[in-house]
Amino acid sequence: MRRNEVLMSTLKVLVAAAAVAGGLAIPATAANAQGPVNFSCGPALRPTQSMPKSQWQRMTSVGGRRGAAHLYTVGDAYKYRDVWWVWGSGLRGGDKVSLDWSDRRGVYHACHATVKPGNDSVTSFGVDDPGGRSFRACIKNVGGSWRCTGWWHTKSS
Template identity: 50%
Template sequence: MIKHLAVVAAAVAGLGVLSISPAQADAAQAQGPINYSCGPKIHSGGGMYMTEVRGRRGKAVLKSGSRGWYVEGAGLRRGDRVSLDWSDNGGRSYHACHAVVRNKWGTALTWTVDEVPGRSFRACVKSKGTWRCTHGWWKTRWS
């Protein structure tokens, strides 16, 4: 068992860091979340507001909660998207966790991503075919 885990760990280490833009992730969205990018299917509820970005309609709000960071979308339409982008190297490469608006209220919520030392975050929203992201990256309070 331990030997098997070492082989798997070595194989995973050889993959490197996946870096995709929100636009590139559109195709992957139909297949579900990228397993090594997005956190557990939970959110912190009532998280602390950090910043927001306004799309061509609606907005995405970046929040920090007790279980990590997530993005809430509001004022959007079905099919619009929000993204929680996170990076361990200040944004030179990053992962994107998406949520698609599927309800009549125009809301969406991304999965939570853990807060670890050095990690930074931003929120993005796609409405009317255009992506917009917060300016700069927000660092964890542990950085």
């Protein structure tokens, strides 16, 4: 094996071990993904700063032991594409939310955001949708395990 192949193989094992240890629920599609599970936030858009709240559409929510994670979208917000993100509310410092997303190639991504001490909410970065992606919201309270909504699938463009 070439060095890059060894590194990629090692990376996949380490990511899987970290996911299991951290309680991250990896969907079946991710286990069969052609690419690695990674922690990409795509273009790392900041929806709370660039998208008027009146345009936000809440798609679904999931509750944790405390607080909740809400999956939001805004249509045609970035390069004529929809943008998706997660906003967590009623949380404590150290709690996490995640925008999990998957593309047509089967690569699974997790865009995490952690609540800072003294705050009670957090927003993940936004990810654009060229069509054909799937999105879900997840929440993890300190000392707990991940809880997630079902997947929201968008149409291919």
